[in-house]
Amino acid sequence: xxxxxxxxxxxxxxxxxxxxxxxxxxxxxxxxxxxxxxxxxxxxxxxxxxxxxxxxxxxxxxxxxxxxxxxxxxxxxxxxxxxxxxxxxxxxxxxxxxxxxxxxxxxxxxxxxxxxxxxxxxxxxxxxxxxxxxxxxxxxxxxxxxxxxxxxxxxxxxxxxxxxxx
Numbered sequence: 001x002x003x004x005x006x007x008x009x010x011x012x013x014x015x016x017x018x019x020x021x022x023x024x025x026x027x028x029x030x031x032x033x034x035x036x037x038x039x040x041x042x043x044x045x046x047x048x049x050x051x052x053x054x055x056x057x058x059x060x061x062x063x064x065x066x067x068x069x070x071x072x073x074x075x076x077x078x079x080x081x082x083x084x085x086x087x088x089x090x091x092x093x094x095x096x097x098x099x100x101x102x103x104x105x106x107x108x109x110x111x112x113x114x115x116x117x118x119x120x121x122x123x124x125x126x127x128x129x130x131x132x133x134x135x136x137x138x139x140x141x142x143x144x145x146x147x148x149x150x151x152x153x154x155x156x157x158x159x160x161x162x163x164x165x166x
Contacts, residue, residue, distance in 0.1 A: 020135035025056075033061035046164035054122040059084055059091050059112045066094070069121070077101065082123060084112070092149070094137065095123060097161045104161070106136060107149035127159045 010111070028036040053070055066085045073079035078099055085094040097104040109148030112119055122139040129135045132154045138145045155161065 002105070010081070042166050046166040048160040048162075048164050049127045049158060050125065051163050052122065052124045053082060054120070056118050056120050057084065058118050059115055062156065072165070074165055078162045078165060082121070093121060093145075094142070095136065097155065099160060099162050102156070102159065104136075104153050104155045104159075106138075106152045106154065108138065108140070108145050108150055109147040110140065110145055112140070125155070125161065125163075127155045127157060132155060132157075 005032055026038070034081065037155040055069060057069055066083045068081055068083050076098070080097045081095070082094065082097075083094045084091050084106065086092075090113045092108040094108075095104070095106040097157040120139075120141050124139075125135065125136050134153050135157070
């Protein structure tokens with residue numbers, strides 16, 4: 001746990017990125033004309049039912065806008081996104097998957113309101129689980145998020161999502 005406390009203390013400092021660097025980290029600046037991203041082409045399909053994504057993110061989304069944290073897929077009809085999605089009440093986390101016209105759309109009821117704070121986001125997906133509540137789990141700063149928006153759909157059992165598709 002001390003590692004996380006050190007990172008949070010450093011991230012909360014008053015200095016800029018040059019004042020505090022985390023070894024082997026990446027910082028994307030989406031301001032201006034930048035369109036920063038990392039890309040990897042997968043040559044053969046992997047496990048599309050069970051995977052985990054984790055990242056430290058900072059909420060700089062403005063009202064009625066979004067920032068994509070992670071995206072995978074081969075087309076608009078085969079896509080998986082983890083997005084910071086803003087509305088008038090603040091910024092929440094959205095997980096969206098469209099595979100062959102079957103949609104999963106999940107939103108947190110919790111809002112990430114502090115634009116100066118770093119948040120640790122962990123999404124665990126296991127569509128092999130028989131209980132729908134166990135197929136998609138989200139943790140923000142180590143807290144399991146159990147309150148969702150009103151229009152959520154959870155992946156069906158054994159659904160293959162767009163992540164790890166060739």
